[in-house]
Amino acid sequence: MEDKQLYAKQLLQAVGGDIRAALTELKRVAANTVSQKKYEPKSQEVVIRTMGLQKQYKMGKATVSAIQDVTLAIHKGEFIAITGTSGSGKSTLLHLIGGLDQPSAGDIEVRGQNLRKLSDVKLSRFRNRTIGFVFQFFYLQPFLRLQTNVEVPAMFARTRRDRRATKSKATAEIVGLSDRLQHFPRELSGGQMQRAAIARALQNEPDILLADEPTGNLDHENAVAIFELFKKISTEQGTTIVVVTHDMALAAIADRAVQMKDGRILA
Amino acid sequence: MMYLRDATRLAAAKLRVRPVRTGVVICIVALLFAGISLIAFVFAGIVQSLRDFSNEGLSSRYIVQARPIVDASYMFSNADLKEQMRVKTVSLVAEKKAAAKRLGLAYDADTDSTLPTMKGGPGGENDIMANFSSPIVQAAAKEHYNALQHVGYDDFKKLAEAAAAKNIYKSTYYDIMSGSMYMTGGQQTYLQPIKNGKEIYADSQKQGEMMGPTGFDTLASSGWSYFDEDLLRPFVLPGQSLAIGKDGSVPVIAPISVAEAILGRDKLPSTASAKERLDYLVKIRSDIAGKTAQLCYRNPASSQLVQLARDQVREMSANKGKRDYVVPALQYAVPTEPCGEVKVVKDTRTASEKQQANNELMFKKTYENYDDPQQTITDVRIVGLVPDMNFEYGMSVRAIAASVLQSSLGNGWYSPSRAITAESVASKISPTFEDSTPMGRAYYAEFETLAAARKFVRETSCSAKSDMMTEPDRPDTRVAKCAGQGKYFDSKPFGSNASAIEDLRQNTWRVMKYVTVVVMALTSLVLMGVVGKIVADSRRETAVFRALGATRSDIGYIYIIYTIFLSFGITLVALLLGAMGAAWLSRRYSEDISTAAVLAYNAADVHKKFILFGLDGTLVLGITAVIIASALMSAFLPLLTNIRRNPIRDMRDE
Structure with a gap:
């Protein structure tokens, strides 16, 4: 009951209190929910598989379970939204998938690789080549031009300058920032900065793009645009995209939405 | 690991974050190193100036003086x-x-x-x-x-030739006595100046200032040395020569105060400005060049008679009119002519008294080496000047400079060896010159390089200490100890400050090393705090880089370059502050020190500047290296902690 109230509240906030717009959105979500039920993966290949995943944190003397027995399979090219309230464990799950954190128990396999068995250097390489990260606060380097910002992952990959320049231009094209490459982040809007962050995440042509609350700092219009961009990337490039959001309406744009609560997957 | 240029690009971008804080950090740390830089610049300036002044006189030559150990x-x-x-x-x-x-x-x-x-x-x-x-x-x-064996000129010559000396010289030093107070017999010599046609007797001479003997008194205090012309030539004033004058005058290089005495000039007050001192020196030099002065040589008997005549005059004047005063039977007159013979003016002695006096004279001649009175005038011609011995003490910059900078020849009277002729005063001073003992001898060997000269000093000089002071009643064991080492000379650099400058340089480096270590430690602590804070503040950024695929080495690489950039900033500011400080010091004190140096070296170019600011590439590089090393040391721990952290924790904290 509480979840429903919260969802209604978020929905109203997202549409700026416009009841009609909220109803339209609800219909779309309902339609999607239906389609989700009928969802057929674009590929049978599972690129991310978690098995009995657990993550516990020590907080003082108490142990907090952020993730409990999460088993999940994500297919190649799938655009999946992980939803849930704050503290439900969605970001933790994303970080575990991205190799930024290690599970307390269970396994994560990404493209057949068990992340628990990778050394720090191999994990770094894995994050650099296989994963693209998008954050809520963009985390662009303020004193680097957009093109250089986009090229940062390629720098860690020791990609030659000419190749990475070509690639950064191409990714800027994808996210619609071709004309902004020589600008500094402070000269961009929030939406443009997040697009730039997406371009950066795509720079090394990763198989998987992980986005943690990518629209948390954007208005609804920009948020929808970012999700539409994810959809486009997933469709056109076959990139598997996992997005964490607490916005159910946006989650509806994804191919599939997985809801989490208290560290467990509900649906 | 990522490419250097990429790491540099990211590190440079990082420098622009929080520019005010970065600037403050750079300035604070730079202040610590500015002290070292200041010392380094001043030190380099001193060394360069010393070298510059060293080109004066003998200082650009590498000469070793050896005195026989007896x-x-x-x-x-x-x-x-x-x-x-x-x-x-x-x-x-x-x-x-x-x-x-x-x-x-x-x-x-x-x-x-x-x-x-x-x-x-x-x-x-x-x-x-x-x-x-x-x-x-x-x-x-x-x-x-x-x-004695091994201490002769030929022995020295063999050693010097074996060490490839390019020139070998010897000098003779005469200990000059002046005035009756020194009349103790032996070979002492009596020389009195003649001024305005009058012989100036020792007790009527203007006494030297409290600071020490000046003017003609320097003849007694610093002696008269005879050197090979080659060693004296650099000190000869323009237009002067070391040849015996046509008038028979002996060329002399004498202290400046002698010139003042001859010219009748008063010494400049100690409060005189640097410019006044220089102007004074220029004037003295031009006025004294070629001027002659007369010296009266009296042998002990003549000197004794003069003293007796003067005592009699004083005594008779004091007792004039006294009834019970009996005037001497044999009265002498103080010579009216300079260096004149002491003549008898009244002789009322009886025949037996005269006989008695003759007998006493015969007795003295037979048993006490008594010579008949002799006196002769010798002309000396001032052809060069050396500074007076430094008696200026205290903590003023000029006093310190004057005590550090020493004349490269000495502070006595100097004439060429060829001035010792049968007629010259030198031959009278010591008629047994050729047979004089090794104690008064000094030998000189000139080398091509400072290293060769130092090597020769090391190899020939005896390091054993004399125990004459602690065991004055026993024979000095030093001679035996030195002979045991196969060394028979006390050797030291002569006429050149090159060796002293080299020692100064090395010692300063030694001291600087300790100072540097202390400053490094202090700076590292400060930097550790500051860089630690910067690195800690960059945890989110590090986490993002890690998320984007940076390895720990990549992160370390970026921060090392960042720290090096920071170090360059610190170096730049430190060197700038140090240079400014040294330039200020130089501006403030250079004039005074320059004057002291010109006077001390008796530099030909009086406008030569002693600058307290110099650039030494090695020092600048050394300081840069020290700052970079300190910064890297201080960044090491925080960086290690930072890259070991779990990036996700920093993300979550954010």
């Missing part, structure tokens, strides 16, 4: 000599007693100061010691010293 205590502590002299004294006393009796003279051996021994040896009042003012003792000592 046992100076021989004359008063050698038991054999003492015994030998005791025997001679016994026979001489017997002889003198017999002669005195024969000549009708009273003779008391206890008051005879010309005997080879005298009472009051180390064993007490009744003990005896050799009387080194006795010609017999001196002759015995001379025989002993001249028989």
Whole structure:
């Protein structure tokens, strides 16, 4: 009951209190929910598989379970939204998938690789080549031009300058920032900065793009645009995209939405 | 690991984050190093200036002076000599007693100061010691010293030639005595200046200032040395020559105060400004060049007679009109002509008194080496100047500079060896010059390089200490110790500050090393705090980079370059502040020190500047390296902690 109230509240906030717009959105979500039920993966290949995943944190003397027995399979090219309230464990799950954190128990396999068995250097390489990260606060380097910002992952990959320049231009094209490459982040809007962050995440042509609350700092219009961009990337490039959001309406744009609560997957 | 250029790009971008804080950090840390930089710049300036001034005089040449090591205590502590002299004294006393009796003279051996021994040896009042003012003792000592092996000029020459010396010289030093107070017999010499046609006697001369002997008194205090012309030439004033003058004048390089005395100038007050000092020096130099002065040489008998005549005049004047005062029967007149003969003006002695006096004279001539009075004028021509001995003490910059900068020749009187002719005053001073003992000798070897000169000093100089001061009554064991080392000379650099400058440079480096370590430690602590804070503040950024695929090495790489950038900033500011400080010091004190240096070196170019600011590439590189090393050291721990952290924790904290 509480979840429903919260969802209604978020929905109203997202549409700026416009009841009609909220109803339209609800219909779309309902339609999607239906389609989700009928969802057929674009590929049978599972690129991310978690098995009995657990993550516990020590907080003082108490142990907090952020993730409990999460088993999940994500297919190649799938655009999946992980939803849930704050503290439900969605970001933790994303970080575990991205190799930024290690599970307390269970396994994560990404493209057949068990992340628990990778050394720090191999994990770094894995994050650099296989994963693209998008954050809520963009985390662009303020004193680097957009093109250089986009090229940062390629720098860690020791990609030659000419190749990475070509690639950064191409990714800027994808996210619609071709004309902004020589600008500094402070000269961009929030939406443009997040697009730039997406371009950066795509720079090394990763198989998987992980986005943690990518629209948390954007208005609804920009948020929808970012999700539409994810959809486009997933469709056109076959990139598997996992997005964490607490916005159910946006989650509806994804191919599939997985809801989490208290560290467990509900649906 | 990522490419250097990429790491550099990211590190440079990072520098632009929080520019105010970065600037403050750079300035604070730079202040610590600015002190070292200041010392380095000043030190480099001093070394460069010293080198510059070293081109004056002999300083650009690498000359080693060697003095033979002989046992100076021989004359008063050698038991054999003492015994030998005791025997001679016994026979001489017997002889003198017999002669005195024969000549009708009273003779008391206890008051005879010309005997080879005298009472009051180390064993007490009744003990005896050799009387080194006795010609017999001196002759015995001379025989002993001249028989010594390994200390002759030929011995030195062999050593110098083996060490590839390019020139070899020797000099002779004359210990000049002036005034009656020195009349103790032996070979002492008496030279008095003649001024305005009047002989200036020792006790009527203007006494040297409290700071030390000046003017003609320097002849007595610093002596008169005869050098090879080659060594004197750099000190000759423009237009002057070291040849004996057509008028027979002896060329002399003398202290500046002698020039002042000849020209009748008063010494500049100590409050005179640097400019006044320089102007004064320029004027003195031009005015004194080629000026002659007369010196009166009197042998001991002549000097004694002058003193007697003057005493008589004083005595008679003091007792004038007194009834009971009996005027001397034999009265002498103080010579009216300079260096004139002392003449008898009144002789009322009886025939027997005259006979008695003749007998005394015969007795003295026979037993006490008495020579008839002799006096002669010698002309000296000032052809060069050396600074006076530095008596300026204290903490003023000029005093310190003057005490550090020393003349490269010395502070006495100097003439070329060829001035020692049969007629010259030198031959009268020491008629036995060729046979003089090794004690008054000095030999010189000139080398091509400083290293060769230093090597020669190391190889020839004896390091054993003399125990004459601690065991004055025993023969000095140093000679034996040195002979054990196969070394027979005391060698030291001469006329050149090159060796001293090199030592100064090395010692300063040594001190600087310790100072640097302390400053490094302090700076590292400060930097550790600051860089630690910067690195800690960059945890989110590090986490993002890690998420984007940076390895720990990549992160370390970026921060190391960032720290190096920071270090360059610190270096730049430190060097700038140090340079500014050194430039200020140089501006503030350069004029005073330059004057002191010009005077101390008697530099030909009086406008030469002693600058306290110099650039030494090695020092600048050294400081840069130290700052970078300190910064890297200080960044190491925080960086290690940072890259070991779990990036997700920093993300979550954010």
